Amino acid sequence: MTVNQMKLLIGGVQLRDGVSTVADLVGRILTRAGLHVLSVERSFASTIYGAHQFDPLVVSAAPLLSWGDRAVDVLVGLEYDSNPDAPQQPNRDTIRQHGGDLVEGGVLLYDSSGGPVNTEALQARGGQVFAIPARDIALRELKKEVVKNLIMTGALFRLLEFDQDERWLRQLLEERFGRKGAAIVDLNLEAARRGRTLVERILEDRRRPSVGYRIEAVRSASPAVYVSGNEALSIGAVEAGVRFYAGYPITPASGILEYMERHLPGYGGRVLQGANERESIRAALGASVTGVLSMVGTSGPGLSLKVEEIGVSGTTETPLVIVDAMRAGPSTGMPTKTEQGDLTLVTGGGHGEIPRIVLAPSTIDECYTLMRDAVRLSDKYQCPVFFLTDLNLSEGRMTVAESVFRSGGASIARHVATEEDVRGARYLRYRLTDSGISPRLIPGQRGGVSKISSTEHDEFGFVTTDPAMRVAQMDKRMRKLHTYLREDAKAPQVYGHLGRGPTLVGWGGTKLALLDARERLRREGTEAAVVHFTHLWPFPTHLAKPLLDTGRPVVVCEHNYSGQFADLVQAHCLVPTRRVLKYNGRTLYPSEVVRAVQEVTHNGAVAVRLGGKDPVMVEVSIDA
Amino acid sequence: MTVNQMKLLIGGVQLRDGVSTVADLVGRILTRAGLHVLSVERSFASTIYGAHQFDPLVVSAAPLLSWGDRAVDVLVGLEYDSNPDAPQQPNRDTIRQHGGDLVEGGVLLYDSSGGPVNTEALQARGGQVFAIPARDIALRELKKEVVKNLIMTGALFRLLEFDQDERWLRQLLEERFGRKGAAIVDLNLEAARRGRTLVERILEDRRRPSVGYRIEAVRSASPAVYVSGNEALSIGAVEAGVRFYAGYPITPASGILEYMERHLPGYGGRVLQGANERESIRAALGASVTGVLSMVGTSGPGLSLKVEEIGVSGTTETPLVIVDAMRAGPSTGMPTKTEQGDLTLVTGGGHGEIPRIVLAPSTIDECYTLMRDAVRLSDKYQCPVFFLTDLNLSEGRMTVAESVFRSGGASIARHVATEEDVRGARYLRYRLTDSGISPRLIPGQRGGVSKISSTEHDEFGFVTTDPAMRVAQMDKRMRKLHTYLREDAKAPQVYGHLGRGPTLVGWGGTKLALLDARERLRREGTEAAVVHFTHLWPFPTHLAKPLLDTGRPVVVCEHNYSGQFADLVQAHCLVPTRRVLKYNGRTLYPSEVVRAVQEVTHNGAVAVRLGGKDPVMVEVSIDA
Amino acid sequence: MPETAQTTRAIWDQNAAPRHRIQWCPGCGDYAVLNAVKAAVTSLELTPSELLLVAGIGCSGQIRNYLNGNSFYGTHGGALAYALGAKMANPELTVLVMAGDGDTLAIGIENFVHACRRDPDITLVLMNNGVYGLTKGQDSPSAGLGQPDWKPSEEHPPFIDPVEVALTCGATFIGQGFSGDPKHAAQLIVEGVRHRGFAVINDFSPCVTYNKVNTYDWFRAHVEPVPASHDPSSKAAAWELVRDFRDRGKLPTGIVYRAAREKGGAAKRLPMWPDELARADVDPLVKRLR
Amino acid sequence: MPETAQTTRAIWDQNAAPRHRIQWCPGCGDYAVLNAVKAAVTSLELTPSELLLVAGIGCSGQIRNYLNGNSFYGTHGGALAYALGAKMANPELTVLVMAGDGDTLAIGIENFVHACRRDPDITLVLMNNGVYGLTKGQDSPSAGLGQPDWKPSEEHPPFIDPVEVALTCGATFIGQGFSGDPKHAAQLIVEGVRHRGFAVINDFSPCVTYNKVNTYDWFRAHVEPVPASHDPSSKAAAWELVRDFRDRGKLPTGIVYRAAREKGGAAKRLPMWPDELARADVDPLVKRLR
Numbered sequence A, B: 001m002t003v004n005q006m007k008l009l010i011g012g013v014q015l016r017d018g019v020s021t022v023a024d025l026v027g028r029i030l031t032r033a034g035l036h037v038l039s040v041e042r043s044f045a046s047t048i049y050g051a052h053q054f055d056p057l058v059v060s061a062a063p064l065l066s067w068g069d070r071a072v073d074v075l076v077g078l079e080y081d082s083n084p085d086a087p088q089q090p091n092r093d094t095i096r097q098h099g100g101d102l103v104e105g106g107v108l109l110y111d112s113s114g115g116p117v118n119t120e121a122l123q124a125r126g127g128q129v130f131a132i133p134a135r136d137i138a139l140r141e142l143k144k145e146v147v148k149n150l151i152m153t154g155a156l157f158r159l160l161e162f163d164q165d166e167r168w169l170r171q172l173l174e175e176r177f178g179r180k181g182a183a184i185v186d187l188n189l190e191a192a193r194r195g196r197t198l199v200e201r202i203l204e205d206r207r208r209p210s211v212g213y214r215i216e217a218v219r220s221a222s223p224a225v226y227v228s229g230n231e232a233l234s235i236g237a238v239e240a241g242v243r244f245y246a247g248y249p250i251t252p253a254s255g256i257l258e259y260m261e262r263h264l265p266g267y268g269g270r271v272l273q274g275a276n277e278r279e280s281i282r283a284a285l286g287a288s289v290t291g292v293l294s295m296v297g298t299s300g301p302g303l304s305l306k307v308e309e310i311g312v313s314g315t316t317e318t319p320l321v322i323v324d325a326m327r328a329g330p331s332t333g334m335p336t337k338t339e340q341g342d343l344t345l346v347t348g349g350g351h352g353e354i355p356r357i358v359l360a361p362s363t364i365d366e367c368y369t370l371m372r373d374a375v376r377l378s379d380k381y382q383c384p385v386f387f388l389t390d391l392n393l394s395e396g397r398m399t400v401a402e403s404v405f406r407s408g409g410a411s412i413a414r415h416v417a418t419e420e421d422v423r424g425a426r427y428l429r430y431r432l433t434d435s436g437i438s439p440r441l442i443p444g445q446r447g448g449v450s451k452i453s454s455t456e457h458d459e460f461g462f463v464t465t466d467p468a469m470r471v472a473q474m475d476k477r478m479r480k481l482h483t484y485l486r487e488d489a490k491a492p493q494v495y496g497h498l499g500r501g502p503t504l505v506g507w508g509g510t511k512l513a514l515l516d517a518r519e520r521l522r523r524e525g526t527e528a529a530v531v532h533f534t535h536l537w538p539f540p541t542h543l544a545k546p547l548l549d550t551g552r553p554v555v556v557c558e559h560n561y562s563g564q565f566a567d568l569v570q571a572h573c574l575v576p577t578r579r580v581l582k583y584n585g586r587t588l589y590p591s592e593v594v595r596a597v598q599e600v601t602h603n604g605a606v607a608v609r610l611g612g613k614d615p616v617m618v619e620v621s622i623d624a
Numbered sequence C, D: 001m002p003e004t005a006q007t008t009r010a011i012w013d014q015n016a017a018p019r020h021r022i023q024w025c026p027g028c029g030d031y032a033v034l035n036a037v038k039a040a041v042t043s044l045e046l047t048p049s050e051l052l053l054v055a056g057i058g059c060s061g062q063i064r065n066y067l068n069g070n071s072f073y074g075t076h077g078g079a080l081a082y083a084l085g086a087k088m089a090n091p092e093l094t095v096l097v098m099a100g101d102g103d104t105l106a107i108g109i110e111n112f113v114h115a116c117r118r119d120p121d122i123t124l125v126l127m128n129n130g131v132y133g134l135t136k137g138q139d140s141p142s143a144g145l146g147q148p149d150w151k152p153s154e155e156h157p158p159f160i161d162p163v164e165v166a167l168t169c170g171a172t173f174i175g176q177g178f179s180g181d182p183k184h185a186a187q188l189i190v191e192g193v194r195h196r197g198f199a200v201i202n203d204f205s206p207c208v209t210y211n212k213v214n215t216y217d218w219f220r221a222h223v224e225p226v227p228a229s230h231d232p233s234s235k236a237a238a239w240e241l242v243r244d245f246r247d248r249g250k251l252p253t254g255i256v257y258r259a260a261r262e263k264g265g266a267a268k269r270l271p272m273w274p275d276e277l278a279r280a281d282v283d284p285l286v287k288r289l290r
């Protein structure tokens, strides 16, 4: 019996079958029941309707270490008909695409309304199959198609021997539908009951009281919530003091715009859905000019359109937090697939040289905690601060203790000068200072006017091309980065002992896979260390080089083609890197990392490319 | 007597005084007279009227090695009144700003119409001063203000003992004004004569027949022209086969747009002044889709706005040549000052990973010769090709033998498939090939349709997120770069012997300064080598590393703050670099390079920053 | 080389079946646009290789995958500018742009305005559903139509009408259709393609998933054909018509304005093949620099 | 804290002298705009610290250096969007945008159209000279005015009239002035600033260096005041006026349209100081996620 440790995968036809609805319901209820849920491999299409969608949920009693590999314990197929691409075959994408990933003894639950599916092969491998005609029952008996999902949920919970007294489900339904009347709650509960009963009956027929997987509620010390990265970072921003948000809809950043539209006005803020990417960032810059903490969010294509404004933020010294929720590029690319392909753009994009800071959270809870830093640094250094998430982090959900959100406290201390601060000396918006940070009055305040300028300027803000003043201003702006490196840069997180074996290097959302891989390598006798970066730019050479320059192979694992972070490591630390690269739109798996490390350490590979037709492609020389 | 070897500097009030008119006239006539002229330090303001403008011209009998240092032999001040910033002082910016650069025994010629200037200090240093009231004479005697410039030209020519028979001047004036009638030619010649006479009289007064500088016409083997980089690259593009050009006015790329508007239609082409940066590049992409060789030109701010389209070119595999005439950034920066600050943007800009090629000519003649490569490579590899010039190269002018322009020949061989080529096999726009290059039919041709797509696609061009196909297409696109590295990448040019002393590394427009510095170092006993790159990206590691990994200091000299090329060298060659950086908007001088090399080799500097308040700032550690 | 109508249709039929699984929501107005375009190109006897379909990014943009013919898919908002360049370079291609209201009127408004001015001989089918469909239903610049109670603010401004903008900015053909009547839409497209200049066809194409106001029923209650008496060649009449319909709370369907503009500019494909380019001699350019 | 008119003027005087050397060509129309803006802010009794001047990029944009007051200078075409955000964040600031016709109507047309829709309480002084002055005289989107023989092509399209575009897209105040009459222009700016909404003032500001058609003399021969009988609060009347002037080959000067729109949206400065932000408690947000 496996208790409280499993991977569920829920699949179905996008929009029609309610995959996210069911997945979120399950995730939320299990979170309430004291379990930990992680769902970052969510897969949906960049069309609204009709494609296969699926949502893998890892469930555990302990805080989650990893999303594991492809292997699935419990598969739930919500679709009820045949695949239009292969109509002759009455099976469904959930079974077709994921059946092969089912573990021995795993469970398949599917809606057999459209007819049964041939699952012999699956059963031969020990799969336990439960076919229930959920949609038929919903339509014929309950007269409401959408409750098919509650039938499936009830069936799933019965399989997992969970919530048999309906306690958790009832409570959630009441909260959600209570206002619409008891009848609707009852209907949903009735649907769940039907599902339960159907499974009950099959189990009885098979004389097996259990499928071998069980979820048990856990008493947990602190309440927790089931939250997406977009939500977490938005809360962090609101708390830190952001009061102007602008965005233009784009996957996977739209969630921030929607969240902010709903909630920021309640905190006295305003939210602009720009008519395009440029209007968004420009309006945010305008708002920031008035002293309001401002933020924009976008993804690759939107960021490319905002590039000119990065320079405006940097040169005018107007603070701005820029969230880039990365998706697979280049160009339109794969809009609903994850990638870490924008690092070079955020560290180097824009003509000329722009002072900027780049942070990347590695987990969903860090989306919240690190956002405070992003807001604070933008205000302190009066420059653009990038906050790099990816589709998995932004759209993924995870159980996070509520106490995490109470760690932040009051808004950040502001770095805006007052009339008093500037009294005495003549106020100069671009005063040359040792730190590179100049006093900043805001328009509307007394004490001096600010000539804020994207052209090169003198200390007052007037345009100049005087060579010495140009150099002085350029140096001043860039000096902020030195101040940042001294005062605010954080060293990468180190796991394990450096120098005993290969060093796995990562940044952003791959962290949990690297930690899992490290465990697995250890079990196989390889002592790997993990060095994981959140503070990416300016590159913290003084903190990183001592960690990486150990003589052991440095294996940088990234979701992109070229190894963008590895290039930074090489450029700044002059340490050779090996690269583990995955850019097929899917999440990096620990097993892939393990295999790649073996290729690197035993076979001398300089780069391992994952997830193509051949799962591993090894390059032994970087030169063409 | 110095013959045929000097630096002239012509200054005046922008727009009003006709600085460029005089400078171009002189440059052109001396070129016709068989001399070599180089004018790449041109300085003008980013306002239309009223600022100080100047144009230094280096003249030599031999092909030019260098623009030398700040030192000036002959100074010509066209302005006739006092500087509004310092009205109490009746001297002028040309004298104020450049008088100090005059060599001992140098010559100052200025228009004294507004009153004489106190030039005692200058004379004390041996300066020979010639004050002539050119504007007064033009207004009072010749009744036409603009001929004041011909008076000054005549005076200058007399000082240089050149064209005393008016042969060259008359010919040019006749060509230029002949259509407007002989009277106007005569008036101009008369003006020149007055200038000559005035100087004549002063020399007689001083009983000095000569000022010690002389220009003598040289019989040259082949005729030459006086050409700007923008003109040279435009001619290269027309010759290679470009028939669609689009741009949006921006300094210093506007010259290409203007040249193309004037001349491309004569070759059957069309030129679009886009309503903005995006319309320009998109229209050029649309034209390229139809098979026409297409090009856009812009500078930093425009390029930043075009970033999203770089990915479109790369992913849709639509050829495009993108000229980036760099100016000082970031943001609006210093629009009329030179810089090499966009390298990171062109090699890495754009979200996701984009196949692209970056070339940078190092001299004005190379603007022509290298353009053919740019056009050819864009067509062959079906990707964006950047052509990086800078303000000095684009707006600068140089004497180039006409034979250089005859080296090109016919248009490039096209890489467009015909109906026959694709017959047999089904036409697949994105066929997976070993070279990474797919056959390309163009819309309108028979044999198959092209589904050209910026989303990830299958071989036919239909959108896909299939992980293996994604990897296959990504690898295919990037494989082009490997093919390029094998078949087309050019090694950097090497001057001198590697390994005997420091290696000076450069790219683009700094070459002549590096070669000059190498000579000077040699004279001082230091054997430096110069390694100069034109083919910057994909970085030719296999060609560069063997040259740079000699154990000797690698000193990368660039016009930017951070050492963008040095970062590339470090990332790809794992060779530590020292950096000589100048970003004050002015040209790099050989003397500065010499001094910086000394700092690096003797004082262990890792970076030398030039051109600030203190002319040399030395960093001995790169860590903050 | 002109082909016979029969061959044309044969080629078309052969390729017209979408190889690509259609992923619009059942009932989406875009199905009707697809049918209208198919009908139009068939009746125009255009082969797939003579066509260049340029699509915007959005649910609407998917249409490129469901039609045979060369197609180009670039960035959100850019379709008209790619199309402009393509048509300038090769006037022999029939260039059809299909894009959503978000694509055309929000991020792409700059290209829309300037295309109206430039008047290239291309046809735009603006698939107008009042929302950003593909990003899940946010307001587009045409959101608010049919909502007189809309309370405007900086965040939620009133909608703009592409017909009025096109009239103001100089488009030479302006038509309006509705996915409830794909036959009429097909006729409009045929007329648009035949028109020698920029043809704007605003096609109301309901988003059944995210736009709960501008439904088929709503449109049926609000569209009204342009009266037969209307003189589309008169700009004054066009403005009169637009104002009259607006005042009556109705949406005209049909041709609102059509007046070809006499234009300069080349009408031939630009040189691109080696034999066409070989003639180039830059010597005169060099000589001018002497 | 309101100041007395005297203090205001004192502050203004004290700062109004340009510290920056003016680098417009002698005779440039922009001098008159500068004087008009100075006169307007003085008569509005605005202190430099209450002002936010947002400038476009162009010869016109230099004006920011010649005026006292906070200013912001960003990218070419972006002025209206920065101004929008600034005004949304701090409605207490007087936000004045000064930009050229290239900046506003070419690269910035998207912001112009959407600003008209959003109707923020800002005033745009469009310094219209028919050319890109700063880049040395290329055609802007208003090039062609007064050239009836203009032969349009894709490359050289007809001009657009910002007044008509503003009317179409929903601007709530539209005025037109001329640098030959800076007093009138100053009045327009005063009215524009007083207007609660987006005020578009198209000011013809001759470029003496590059525009040889639309000279002072040409304008003097073509401008004509809006008749006193005109009712600017009527959109129909505004259209009528515009059409009438166009037909007569004249350019109206004065207020063409003025009709404030009732709008939702905050009118207070957004929280930004620590004490204003301290109150924020995100607990309710977290609880909603349970």
Ligand SMILES: Cc1ncc(C[n+]2csc(CCOP(=O)(O)OP(=O)(O)O)c2C)c(N)n1
Binding pocket: A248, A249, A250, A251, A277, A301, A302, A305, C056, C057, C058, C059, C060, C061, C075, C076, C099, C100, C101, C102, C103, C104, C127, C129, C131, C132, C133, C134, C135, C140
């Ligand atoms: C630069 C950029 N920003 C945002 C997006 C995300 N995006 C894709 S489609 C779309 C809106 C589509 O709306 P519309 O054009 O009306 O088409 P519809 O889906 O309604 O047919 C957006 C914002 C993108 N692809 N590129």
Ligand SMILES: Cc1ncc(C[n+]2csc(CCOP(=O)(O)OP(=O)(O)O)c2C)c(N)n1
Binding pocket: B248, B249, B250, B251, B277, B301, B302, B305, D056, D057, D058, D059, D060, D061, D075, D076, D099, D100, D101, D102, D103, D104, D127, D129, D131, D132, D133, D134, D135, D140
């Ligand atoms: C992105 C970008 N593209 C191009 C330019 C170059 N540029 C500067 S001003 C200008 C045009 C100015 O015209 P207009 O707005 O009419 O102002 P004017 O000079 O006529 O007052 C251009 C194209 C730029 N600064 N930034």
Ligand code: SF4
Binding pocket: A048, A049, C023, C024, C025, C027, C028, C029, C030, C059, C060, C129, C133, C134, C206, C207, C208, C209, C210
């Ligand atoms: S979301 Fe709307 S526009 Fe998109 S396919 Fe569905 S119905 Fe059509």
Ligand code: SF4
Binding pocket: B048, B049, D023, D024, D025, D027, D028, D029, D030, D059, D060, D129, D133, D134, D206, D207, D208, D209, D210
């Ligand atoms: S170029 Fe024209 S717009 Fe610019 S300053 Fe001179 S006259 Fe004015």
Ligand SMILES: [Mg+2]
Binding pocket: C058, C100, C101, C102, C127, C128, C129, C130, C131, C132, C133, C140
């Ligand atoms: Mg839409």
Ligand SMILES: [Mg+2]
Binding pocket: D058, D100, D101, D102, D127, D128, D129, D130, D131, D132, D133, D140
């Ligand atoms: Mg202008």
